[in-house]
Each structure stands twice: as C-alpha cells, then as structure tokens.
Amino acid sequence: MLSLQSTSKPGHMATSNLVLVIMLMNILVSGWRIGVDGLSMDYYLMTCPFADGVVRNTVNRALQSDPTLAAALIRMHFHDCFIQGCDASILIDSTKDNTAEKDSPANLSLRGYEIIDDVKEQLEEQCPGAVSCADIVAMAATTAVFFAGGPYYDIPKGRKDGRRSRIEDTINLPAPGLNASELIRMFGQHGFTAQEMVALSGAHTLGVARCSSFKQRLSNFDSTHDVDPTIDTQFLKTLSKTCSAGDNAEQPLDTTRNIFDSDYYNQLQRKAGVLFSDQTLFVSPRTKPIVNGYAFNQAMFFVDFQQAMLKMSWLDVKEGPKGEVRANCRKIN
Numbered sequence: 001m002l003s004l005q006s007t008s009k010p011g012h013m014a015t016s017n018l019v020l021v022i023m024l025m026n027i028l029v030s031g032w033r034i035g036v037d038g039l040s041m042d043y044y045l046m047t048c049p050f051a052d053g054v055v056r057n058t059v060n061r062a063l064q065s066d067p068t069l070a071a072a073l074i075r076m077h078f079h080d081c082f083i084q085g086c087d088a089s090i091l092i093d094s095t096k097d098n099t100a101e102k103d104s105p106a107n108l109s110l111r112g113y114e115i116i117d118d119v120k121e122q123l124e125e126q127c128p129g130a131v132s133c134a135d136i137v138a139m140a141a142t143t144a145v146f147f148a149g150g151p152y153y154d155i156p157k158g159r160k161d162g163r164r165s166r167i168e169d170t171i172n173l174p175a176p177g178l179n180a181s182e183l184i185r186m187f188g189q190h191g192f193t194a195q196e197m198v199a200l201s202g203a204h205t206l207g208v209a210r211c212s213s214f215k216q217r218l219s220n221f222d223s224t225h226d227v228d229p230t231i232d233t234q235f236l237k238t239l240s241k242t243c244s245a246g247d248n249a250e251q252p253l254d255t256t257r258n259i260f261d262s263d264y265y266n267q268l269q270r271k272a273g274v275l276f277s278d279q280t281l282f283v284s285p286r287t288k289p290i291v292n293g294y295a296f297n298q299a300m301f302f303v304d305f306q307q308a309m310l311k312m313s314w315l316d317v318k319e320g321p322k323g324e325v326r327a328n329c330r331k332i333n
C-alpha cells in the first residue's frame, strides 16, 4: 500500500506523488488493454483511427439490405477461431496446391465473405497494411450481434492473419450429431466451460440449418428408434416438411431467425431444437439447468454470451511475427 501520510520532507513528497502518478497510469493503461498481451482496444488509434467505424458502417449497411447475413458473420467468426485460432484462415481461397478450410463440407454454407472484402478494400485505401483480416472478421461479428438485437460488446484488436488454411484442419469443427458430453469435451479443449458452450450455442437464435444437417434425426435414427425420440411430434412434421424440398431446404433455427433473443432456449424446452446438437443440451442433466436459466432470463444469456464471445475472439491469437496483415483477405501475402 502506498502511504501519503508518511511524507514529512518536500523531496519525499514529490517522489511519492510521482509513484502515485505512475501507478495511476499503469491502472489506466492495463484497464484499457485487456487480457492478451499485444491486443488492445485502441490498437489502431495511431495507424487507422477510423477502422472501427468503417467496419461498423459497412457491416450495418450490408445487414440492412440482407438481415440474414448477421447469422453468417457470427458463424464465420466461430469457424475461424476454432481452427488455427482467430486468424482469418477461414477467408483464404483454395489454390491448385491447397484445398482451404472454406471448401470443407462443414464450411460450404458459410456466407458473407464479400462483406469482409468490402471492408478490407476500404481500409487498404485509408491505411494500407494496417488492419488485419482477423480483426475485421471479429469486429464484423460483434456488429452483427448488436444489429440483430443482441448485446453490445467491444473486443481488443491486434490479431495477425495466419498463413495456413487446410481442409483437413476443419475436422475439429463440431458436427451437428454430437451429444452434450461430446460438445462439452470439444469446447473444453478450447478452454470453455459447459456453461460457456451452452451460451455460445445460443448463437443459433439466428439463422438457418439445411435439411442435410438434421435429416438423420428423421429416419433410421439409431438401432432402437426410427425417429429421434427427443423431437416433439408436431415439430417432427415441420422438419419432415422442410426436408421434402430436398437436402438444401432451409429450416430456421428458432422462430425469430433474424432476432437475437432467448427464443432458441424456449424452443429447446418445447423439444423443438432443429439440430441434434441443440436438443441434446436440454436432454443432458449437465446442461439442462443452463438452458432453463437462459430461457427464463434473457439478460443472463446476453451477459454470458458476450463474455464467451469475447473469450472466443482471443483463441490462439497470432501476434507480431507469428502472423501478417494480408493485403487481400483471400490470399496470404
């Protein structure tokens, strides 16, 4: 503890004040820079002061003309961070020598790449070589959450772009057939608790799934059941009707597909989760109470979701020479 009372001599007083000033500055600076070394809220203050605004305006404009893209941008950030960390590896195009992450079956329905390209072009004009594609993807996701009515949260910047994007790495994306224990284990490998995994799954308050992602629940389910017994009988008819239009037919993941709310969890309580990996969260005794909590208390879901997203945005972040700032998000420099 710093004592200001023990200062009888003027020289001593000046030294104490100096120490106090330095301590205060330290508190200010460390409050400003969160968590990971090298990432900070004001990372682009000197090199590209309007970066945040350019991302926000461009993303908001795109979402005004197509609100369904909010879901796409949030999913893009998740699929980026889970493979090789949040390093924009998801944006790299395949070449004749390399099939990239984005061409994996798990990523074929990702959308919104052109929004990231649009932001990047503007930022390269304003401040060439300054803003990483990884930061743009992360900032676009926060903008999308808020646009859709979810919580506002700011993220530290300074992620560098990676140089590796390989289809085989995407084996580590969670599949829709996983049960709660498998999901807990998989998210646990990235440092998330079961509660954080359930909160992050709440991103399924937005968007759609294609029939191919849930049709295995509708027939030949397992050795004892033809149909997944955890589906409500009425909702089963809805899913079957969707699938009658083919593998690519889309089913909204909750009843308010463009609004960020806790309806997803209410739907799980009604046995009307679209994916097996959604409904399992209400089946497992480890996760069911968390689903009930978020269904009952949307504010609690919002707080937990924003904290878990912030944590996700730090996953295996590359700093300094471990990465680069790509000139074009679709290829390494």
Ligand code: HEM
Residues within 6 Å of the ligand: 070, 071, 072, 074, 075, 078, 109, 111, 174, 175, 176, 177, 178, 183, 200, 201, 203, 204, 206, 207, 208, 209, 210, 211, 212, 213, 275, 277
């Ligand atoms: C818990 C494990 C998860 C599994 C198994 C999973 C799986 C899936 C699947 C299969 C789809 C539908 C894809 C399609 O049919 O085209 C989907 C959609 C989506 N996922 Fe997940 N997901 C998980 C977690 C997450 C997380 C953590 C986020 C974001 C934080 C997220 C965001 C989304 C969004 C927003 C969509 C809708 C995309 C759109 O409409 O374009 N998911 N997910």
